[in-house]
Amino acid sequence: MELDSILFLLCAAPGVSGHESGAAETAAELLRQLCDSAETDALGNVVGKIGDGETPPVLLEAHLDQIGFVITAIEAEGFARITPCGGIDRRVLCGQEITLLGNEHVYGVIPADAPHLKDENAGKALPADAILVDTGLSQKDAALKLPLGSRAVFRTPPARLGKHRVAAPALDNRAGVCALLRCMELLQGRAHVPVNVLLAAQEETGGAGAAAAAFTAGAAEALVVDVSFAQGQGVSAPDAQGRLGGGAMVGFSPALDHRMSEQLCDLAERNSIAFTREIMGGRSGTDADRIQTAGRGVPCALLSIPLRNMHTPVEIVDLRDIEATAQLLAAYILAKGGEA
Amino acid sequence: MPLQLNVLERLCAASGVSGREDAVRGVITELLPAGAQHSVDPLGNLIVRKEGARAGAKAVMLCAHMDEVGLIVTDIHDTGDVSFAAVGGVDTRAYLGKQLFVGQARIPGVIDLKAVHLLEGDEKNIIPHTASLRLDIGCDSRAEAEALVRRGDFICFSPTFQAFGEGYIQGKAIDDRIGCLLLLTLLREELPYDMLAVFSTNEETGVGAARTAAFTCAPDYALVAETTTANDLPGTEGAARVCLLGGGAVVPFMDQGTVYPRALYERAMQIAARENIPAQTKTKIAGGNDAKSITAARGGIPTLTVSVPCRGLHSPSVVMKQSDAEASLRLLRSLWKELSAE
The missing domain is CATH 2.40.30.40 (Peptidase M42, domain 2)
Known part of the structure; x- marks a missing residue:
């Protein structure tokens, strides 16, 4: 598996919270080649399975949805008004190219303010209720093609950055999805415990997808993969505890199962897999918060991939960290089956 | 000759931040028609001359800048x-x-x-x-x-070039590669008079290298083919819109660099009215361009600007409308002919 080409495929497929079908189709297609089965459920979750289907499985989870926008109005001269769906960084919006996901995909641009006018907006992020998209269509045509409530995504294509990094929209959390696919590839024919792979819908809007699918799975335990803050210019511990290229971040928090966390660290050391510890004082702010309280309760561990520029169209990850995360997950599953 | 969008895409894709216009100059030089003579002056301006049916009574210098922010x-x-x-x-x-x-x-x-x-x-x-x-x-x-x-x-x-909607185009550096395209298009036509076109450097930094090209060429008039800021978004009303996409060629009477000769401004508007060329002026005194540098060259050169209205100027995603560029082309051609024949 070429990690970068899989990641580029995943990042280019649109899947805004609540409308994950584009990303779900792409991910299910890839997952089907690595599992006994892969299905999409009523909420839009993609679930892949290996194993007997009787013993409670180990659940590997990554959320599938991405931040985006929702169309709230069609204005004069075919401008679409959009508002964030998920916590978008509004400082980067001026001049972004957008794909509007209406009855058809419509190209658009968020107008940039020209510096010539020295307007009152200089130095300020675009307010959430003032985001316009230039479609170049008449108001009538725009209204026909773009029903209100349609989603929209950044159109920035994924790109390589230096030797190991990738910059793209939706790396939160297609990087996590990519790590699970790679893990399943590593486990081909080697897993001796049943495994469910859950690519969950609606994390960015509250985690409904993971909560429901975790209940259905009836898992014995769950390992959640998401992204977390990487250090960089003006960003240091404790806000950001991961480093690009520093390996998987193993989460420690009152809300996570500390035995699983410690075991992951042991396995990483024993197998020479790069990792750092990420310490949190409470809930993790990931789908682990919802999965652990599903049904009778599910012990959870969290692995995070360090990421810069979260919730912008140029999120950055290091491919080596995705590989380390996949290796560590696979080591955990193999250890469950008796392999050291 | 109609505007060739594939040529505009090629011009916009070239990197040409002020002072490093080499790649743009290379593309333009390749696209010059047979019979055009060109030279590069000490500041990097590309000066092109093409013979027409005869010499005009007056020398008119066309100018568009190659550099981008x-x-x-x-x-x-x-x-x-x-x-x-x-x-x-x-x-x-x-x-x-x-x-x-x-x-x-x-x-x-x-x-x-x-x-x-x-x-x-x-x-x-x-x-x-x-x-x-x-x-x-x-x-x-x-x-x-x-x-x-x-x-x-x-x-x-990033050079993301995209035609979209009903006749709109998005790209980086449309300021002023569209001006370069207009000049190239005119140069490739059958010409009644000799034509003089300057592709200038260092406009965006305020250096104004066009002044030295104007010194060398010593024209009687200059016409600058440019872009200008349109602020015609929903929620912006009246004069604050400055000019409109779809409103045609923009002829300013004044901007922050130049007070244009009234006679030239009125002449342009008369030609537009006479020939049914969509044209508008700017309702805000904003921006500036090479006209400032050319106007004060030698003993003074009467200069006028014809601009394509653009949204998002100086950003990676400048938006223009093809019909406005076509109107600008027509107006430039007619103005150039009239001034050359004087």
Whole structure:
């Protein structure tokens, strides 16, 4: 598996919270080649399975949805008004190219303010209720093609950055999805415990997808993969505890199962897999918060991939960290089956 | 001759931040018609002459600038990231969250931002200062970064060119590659008079290299083919809209660089009315261009600007309308003919 080409495929497929079908189709297609089965459920979750289907499985989870926008109005001269769906960084919006996901995909641009006018907006992020998209269509045509409530995504294509990094929209959390696919590839024919792979819908809007699918799975335990803050210019511990290229971040928090966390660290050391510890004082702010309280309760561990520029169209990850995360997950599953 | 969008795409794709216009000059030189004579002056201006049926009574210099706004590498850090400064009038908002390219080798980079989740209070609404920002080129160390980029390398916006909607075009550096295309288009036509066209350097920095080209060419008149800011968004009314996409060629009577000769302005508007060429003026005194430099060359050269109205000028995603460029082409052609024949 070429990690970068899989990641580029995943990042280019649109899947805004609540409308994950584009990303779900792409991910299910890839997952089907690595599992006994892969299905999409009523909420839009993609679930892949290996194993007997009787013993409670180990659940590997990554959320599938991405931040985006929702169309709230069609204005004069075919401008679409959009508002964030998920916590978008509004400082980067001026001049972004957008794909509007209406009855058809419509190209658009968020107008940039020209510096010539020295307007009152200089130095300020675009307010959430003032985001316009230039479609170049008449108001009538725009209204026909773009029903209100349609989603929209950044159109920035994924790109390589230096030797190991990738910059793209939706790396939160297609990087996590990519790590699970790679893990399943590593486990081909080697897993001796049943495994469910859950690519969950609606994390960015509250985690409904993971909560429901975790209940259905009836898992014995769950390992959640998401992204977390990487250090960089003006960003240091404790806000950001991961480093690009520093390996998987193993989460420690009152809300996570500390035995699983410690075991992951042991396995990483024993197998020479790069990792750092990420310490949190409470809930993790990931789908682990919802999965652990599903049904009778599910012990959870969290692995995070360090990421810069979260919730912008140029999120950055290091491919080596995705590989380390996949290796560590696979080591955990193999250890469950008796392999050291 | 109709406008060729594929040629505009090629012109816009070339990197030409002010002072490093070589790639753009290369593309334009390749596209010159047979029979056109060209030379490059000491400041890098490309001066093109093409013989027509006869010499005009008056020499008219057409001018469009080749350079574009961008950034320049000022420092490389131990952490492998890069500091930079703006070249020309670039708003910080224009390059946050965008793909950028460093130097002739086009090394990809993006600006690092503190995650929105970690910002407190009003920080989410405030654009950081340029001096505090770093460009991430995917390097972990100074040595790794220095193997890819050098101080003084220019940084260019990503060349995403796209025709969209009903006759609209989006691209970087449409300011002023559309002007370059208009001049190239005229040069390729059957000409009644000799034509003189200048593709200038360093317009965006205010250096105004067009002045030396005007000195060399010593024309009787100059016509600048440019772009200008339209602010015609929903919610903006009246004069604050400045000019409109779809409103045709923009002929200003004054901007922040030049007070245009009234007679030339009125003549342009009369030609537009007579020939049914869509034309408008600017309802705000804003912006400026090479007309400022040319007007004061030698003993003074009467100069007029014809602009294509654009949204998002000086950003990676400038938007123009094809019909406005066609109107500008027609108006430039007619003005040039009339002034040449005087």
